[in-house]
Amino acid sequence: MGTIKIRNIRVYAYHGCLIEEGKIGSDYRVDLTVKANLSKSAITDSLSDTVDYVHLNKIVKEEMAVRSKLLEQVAQRILDRILAEIPLVNKVDVAVSKLNPPIGGNVAMVTIEMSKRRKE
Template identity: 45%
Template sequence: MGKILLENIKLFGFHGCMPEETFLGSYYTVNLEVELDLYPASISDDLSKTIDYVHLYHIIKEEMAINSKLLEHLAQRIIQRIKKYRIDLIKYTKIKICKENPPLQSSVDRICVVLDD
């Protein structure tokens, strides 16, 4: 077994329930972990035996461009697309999405949602 990790992907999006969140937008940080058997790719040096991290990045970027009220919903959409991409290889997926500087009355650096499947 092994893992492919995409860490600290920084994107801008318009997610949230408050009107200003869908109008002004916010910065987000995404971390993705995908567990799979990396042995075949490590022996063959063949991209088709693993998951292309560039494709994973594009899935995240495309889904981040679609507005959601809840980060939970956004995280689930991303996981479902990743599983659909290579369900034959994926054993486990975990995503963490953080909204940087959320619109709260106090000093909070970020709020995060973690979803695994």
């Protein structure tokens, strides 16, 4: 088993419950951790035998582009797509952070974290 981490994927998106958030948008950060069997790719040195982090990044950017009221829904879509599209992944953790959220105060970010494991 191995771990691939992608940290600080920066995206500008339009999530939130407020109408203004859908018009103005804001900065987001996404962090991913995927668990997969990396032993074959360690031997073959072949991209086809591992989890392509370009594919992971593409999934994140595409799902972040779909407006949602709640970050939980965005995170769930990311989890579902990774497990559906990348069979080598056994488990995925995602953290979606809204930077400088409009919650009345000096708050750097609000983060939701979710995980999903492939059903055996």
